[in-house]
Each structure stands twice: as structure tokens, then as C-alpha cells.
Amino acid sequence: MSAHAENLTHDDAHGHESHGALSENNFLGLPNIKLAMWAFLGSECMFFGSLIGTYFFYHGNSLGGPLPKDVFSIGITSISTFLLLMSSLTMALAVDAMKQQKPLTARTFILITAALGACFVGFQVVEFHEFYTEKHLVFAGANASLFGSTFYTMTGFHGTHVTVGVIWLLIMSVLITKKKLVPGKEAVNVEVMGLYWHFVDIVWIVIFTFVYLLEFLK
Amino acid sequence: MSHGHAVETNGAHGGPALPHSHRKQYIILGVVLSLVTFIELGIPLVKGVPELWTAAKEVWAPLLIVLSIFKFGAVVGDFMHLRSDLTLYKILFISPLFLAMFSFFAIGSLSVVHYAPFGKGYAITAQDLADGYVPPTVGGGADAPWADDKFEAAFVDAQKAGFAKGKETFAASCVSCHRADGGGMPGLGVNLTDDCYKHGGKVAALYTTIAKGVSGTAMPAWQSSMDSEKLRQVAYYVHSLKGMNVAGGKACEGAKE
Incomplete structure (x- = not known):
């Protein structure tokens, strides 16, 4: 059993190297993965900008x-x-804990973040179900309305982003548990996941204010 | 917990000193953001207090927008620590953000010019109406690069057909109160040819009024006898009457649009 464990540790070392490729610095001296995430989030601004605009x-x-x-x-x-706002706080705390070389604290915060995100998605499923079955707001087909199509597309894509984030968070927590993701140079992986998660939160800040709250002022 | 401790020590590489922890600032920011959210939620409730609502009617919507911009900035600046991060990251994120806002307003201005059939700036003349058809001004008019598109032609044909049917339905069901030319009758239907509407003059609002009726008046809920297709055709037809101001029509009722 101990030999097996040693093997695992050996594999771990290799695993770290292959993980390191992503968190490795590029010719600019920046972590590739972080640079890529900011570029991706820039494109996401355009994506959600057009959905909300539509x-x-x-x-x-x-x-x-x-x-x-x-x-x-x-x-x-x-x-x-x-819930989503609080998940942004726990995500920031997770990134902070990882930088402080406390992977288990980070994992706890990551799991709380995932739970809050899952609750958000759950509420959205309940909301969509209620809209569709009781309020007859239809997405597509003969009875669809422009409001239904554009609303479901916009909030649906946001919900999908949250779902992807939750899956990512769960994968990260497993990697930390298996010590495949350790603090130090690889903390940037958690940081980048945090960037994605906060972005999903700010999209909701915009949707919540402009789509929901302003509607109630009319 | 001892196991956990071991992992934490394992994790430490013992290299450079740990970066400064921002835990406290994050928690304070979390509390502030929650408070701002509560304020945001309170703003629609102000509507329940008419004195307060009317006292600063122009303030509430901009206040909501300012608060959301603050939240946006706080999350990006501090949670994503872009404020103290590299300029390159700032450029990568903020320039598409502005581009997105630009396209947002560009789409908004397009909608007025080119998407007339859905109720914005759509007006046909009395002669068009007498001829019983909608001129092909939809989708940018004859000067638009796609004016000869088959799609455009099919679209206009469908609109003409629907428009004619809407006129038929109007003649069958609406003229007894709204008069044959839509000018309205005293004590019964309102004038549909001015630019005043009691329940909104957009096609969508007209649709809802026709479908659900107006309680306390002679206007019945037509959804019990018309399907959505028919309701839509009538709504379009009624919308087309706007601004014709037929002779002898009833005086303005409701709000000018």
C-alpha cells in the first residue's frame, strides 16, 4: 500500500509538471492562463453585451x-x-487562502462557492419552470414572444456559465484533495477560476439591475 | 485536522514570503456590496410611498444604474483585483467592454430606423390605408442594400395579407364602437386615429388591450373569440391608424404618445 502511495506521489510530481505548463510564464513574463482568461473575459463582454442589447x-x-x-x-x-454576490466573496477568500498556502481552507471556500452557485442555478430552474408552465412565457415556436425568446436566451446563457463554473469549482476541489493542485506557482489556477466566477457575478449585477429592477420602476 | 495541517505544510514551498492577505478587505467589501444590494431592492418599494416617489421621480432609475456601476466596479477592481493588476489585463478587459457598450447603443439606434414593423416610428399614410396595403418601407426602405431581397418581398407580402385581414376583423368586430374610420363614438370607443392612448400605443400594448379588454368600459376581452394571430393583425391595423386624425373624431383621451 505504501509503495502504491509512493507511486502516486511520483505520478504527482509528473502531474505537477504538466499542470505547470498552463501556469507557466510566457515570453512576457506573465502566466499564460491568466492572460488567456482576461482575453476570454473581454470577448465575453461582447457576448453578453449583445445578448443584453438584443x-x-x-x-x-x-x-x-x-x-x-x-x-x-x-x-x-x-x-x-x-447568493451569487456572496459566492463572489467566498471565491475571493478561496483565492486569498490559496495564496496564503492554505489549500484546505481554499477548498472549503471553493466548495461553499460551488454550493452557492448550484443554489443560484436551482433557483433559475424553478424560475424558468414557473415562467413556462404558469405564466406561459414561451421560448420558441408559434406561441413564443420576443420577450420570451430574448429573456430565456440571455438568462439561459448566464445560467449555463454559472453551471460551467460550478463544475470547474468541483473539479478544482477534487484536484486540491488529491494534491494535484498545490499552492505556490499553481495558485494562479485558482485565481483564474476566480476571475471567471467574478465575471459571471458582474454579468448578473447588470442583468439584475437593468432587466429586473428597472422593470419595477416603470 | 492534523492531517489537514500536514497537507498545508506540504503545500508550502518555503520559497518567497507569503503575499499580504486581503481577507479582511474582501469581507468588508462583501458587507458593503450586500448593503448596496439591499438599497437597490428598496428602490422599487419606494413606489409604494407616493409622496417620496414623486418627490424625486427622476432620481430613482439613475440611482439604480449608479449603484450597479459601483457594484460592477468593486467586483472587477477589488475581487478580480484589476485595479492593482497589470495595464495589459486592464486593456484586454476594458476595451471590449467599451466596444460592447458601443454596439449596444448602435443596435438601439438601428432599431428605430430599420425595424419599423415592430412598432417604432412606423407610420403609413392615409392613401396607403385607402389602398389597403403597406408600402415596402420595412427593413430600411427602397434605398437599403437588401431592399430587393426575396426575404424582404415575402415579408412585405405576409404583412400586406395580415394587414388586410386585420382591416376585415376591425370592420366586423370593432366599428360598432370605434366607428368605421376609427374616430370613436361618444360614451363608447375611443378615437384610434389620434396619438392619444389610455393603455399604451405600441403594438404590444394595443395587443394586450384588445386581448384582455378594459374592465369598467364597453371594451370586451377579445381573446375569448379571437386567436393570437387575429389579435395581432388587428393590433397592427389599429396601430397603423395612429396620427390619421379623421374628421369628427373624438377628443384626445389618455396620454399622448
Whole structure:
């Protein structure tokens, strides 16, 4: 058993090298993965910018179906907004703990973040289900409205991003448990995951204010 | 816990000194962001207090936007620590952000010019109406590079057909209260040919009014006898009457649009 464990440790060492490739510095002296993430997030700005823009482009022009005011409930959205905001805090704390060479503390915060993110997705599933079955807000087909199509596309893509983030967080927590991800040079992997997660949070800050809250002011 | 401790020690490479922990600042920022969110949630509730709402009517929406920009900036600047990070990262993130905002407004201005059939800036003349068709001004008009598209032609044909049907339905169901030319009748239907609307003049709002009716008036909920296709055609037709100001029409009721 101990020989096996030694083998694992040996493999670990190799594993670290292959992991290191991503966190390795490029010719600019910067970690590749971090540079790539910022570039990716820049493109994500364009992506969500057009989805939100399309929503407002068609806003108020649906020919049928329920209107935003008929379907939005501020209660459930507030709770999920708050959960996502708090998950940003725990994510920042996880990154901080990793930099402080405390992988287990980091893992705890990562798992809390994943749980909060999963709750957010859960609330969205409940919300979509309620909109579709009770409020008859349809995404596509003969009974679809512009509001339905643009709303589901926009928030659906955001929910997908949160889901991908949750999966990423869970994978990271497993890697930390298996010591495949250790503090030091590889802390940047957790930091980059944090960048992605915070970005998903800021997209929701925009959607929550512009799509939900401003609707209630009209 | 001792196992955990071992891992933590293993993890330490013992190289350079640990970076300064930001834990405290993060927690303070988390509390501040929560408070801001509570304030945001409180703003729609102000509507329930009419005196307060009207006292600063123009303030509430911009306040919401300012608060969300603050939250956005705080998360990007501090949680993602872009504020103290490299200029290269700032350029990579902030320039597409501005590009996104630019395209947002570009799309917004396009919608007024080119997407007329969905209710913005769409107006046809009295002569067009008398002829019973919609001129092919949709999608950018005759000068648009795609004006001869088959799609465009099919779109206009479909619109003409729907428009004619909307006119038929109007003649069958609406004229008894709104008059044959849409000018309205005293004590019954409102004038549909001015630019005043009690429940909104956009096609979507007209659709809802026609479908659900207006309680307390003679306007019935037509959704019980018309399907959504028919309702939509009538809504388009009624929308086309806007601004014709037929002779002898009823005076303005509701808000000018």
C-alpha cells in the first residue's frame, strides 16, 4: 500500500509538471492562463453585451404573451442575486487562502462557492419552470414572444456559465484533495477560476439591475 | 485536522514570503456590496410611498444604474483585483467592454430606423390605408442594400395579407364602437386615429388591450373569440391608424404618445 502511495506521489510530481505548463510564464513574463482568461473575459463582454442589447432592442415590442411585469417576482430573484454576490466573496477568500498556502481552507471556500452557485442555478430552474408552465412565457415556436425568446436566451446563457463554473469549482476541489493542485506557482489556477466566477457575478449585477429592477420602476 | 495541517505544510514551498492577505478587505467589501444590494431592492418599494416617489421621480432609475456601476466596479477592481493588476489585463478587459457598450447603443439606434414593423416610428399614410396595403418601407426602405431581397418581398407580402385581414376583423368586430374610420363614438370607443392612448400605443400594448379588454368600459376581452394571430393583425391595423386624425373624431383621451 505504501509503495502504491509512493507511486502516486511520483505520478504527482509528473502531474505537477504538466499542470505547470498552463501556469507557466510566457515570453512576457506573465502566466499564460491568466492572460488567456482576461482575453476570454473581454470577448465575453461582447457576448453578453449583445445578448443584453438584443433583449432591450426588442423590449416592449412583443406582440403577445405575458409582459415582464406579469412574470417577474422580485422575491426569488433577490435571493438568488444575494447568493451569487456572496459566492463572489467566498471565491475571493478561496483565492486569498490559496495564496496564503492554505489549500484546505481554499477548498472549503471553493466548495461553499460551488454550493452557492448550484443554489443560484436551482433557483433559475424553478424560475424558468414557473415562467413556462404558469405564466406561459414561451421560448420558441408559434406561441413564443420576443420577450420570451430574448429573456430565456440571455438568462439561459448566464445560467449555463454559472453551471460551467460550478463544475470547474468541483473539479478544482477534487484536484486540491488529491494534491494535484498545490499552492505556490499553481495558485494562479485558482485565481483564474476566480476571475471567471467574478465575471459571471458582474454579468448578473447588470442583468439584475437593468432587466429586473428597472422593470419595477416603470 | 492534523492531517489537514500536514497537507498545508506540504503545500508550502518555503520559497518567497507569503503575499499580504486581503481577507479582511474582501469581507468588508462583501458587507458593503450586500448593503448596496439591499438599497437597490428598496428602490422599487419606494413606489409604494407616493409622496417620496414623486418627490424625486427622476432620481430613482439613475440611482439604480449608479449603484450597479459601483457594484460592477468593486467586483472587477477589488475581487478580480484589476485595479492593482497589470495595464495589459486592464486593456484586454476594458476595451471590449467599451466596444460592447458601443454596439449596444448602435443596435438601439438601428432599431428605430430599420425595424419599423415592430412598432417604432412606423407610420403609413392615409392613401396607403385607402389602398389597403403597406408600402415596402420595412427593413430600411427602397434605398437599403437588401431592399430587393426575396426575404424582404415575402415579408412585405405576409404583412400586406395580415394587414388586410386585420382591416376585415376591425370592420366586423370593432366599428360598432370605434366607428368605421376609427374616430370613436361618444360614451363608447375611443378615437384610434389620434396619438392619444389610455393603455399604451405600441403594438404590444394595443395587443394586450384588445386581448384582455378594459374592465369598467364597453371594451370586451377579445381573446375569448379571437386567436393570437387575429389579435395581432388587428393590433397592427389599429396601430397603423395612429396620427390619421379623421374628421369628427373624438377628443384626445389618455396620454399622448
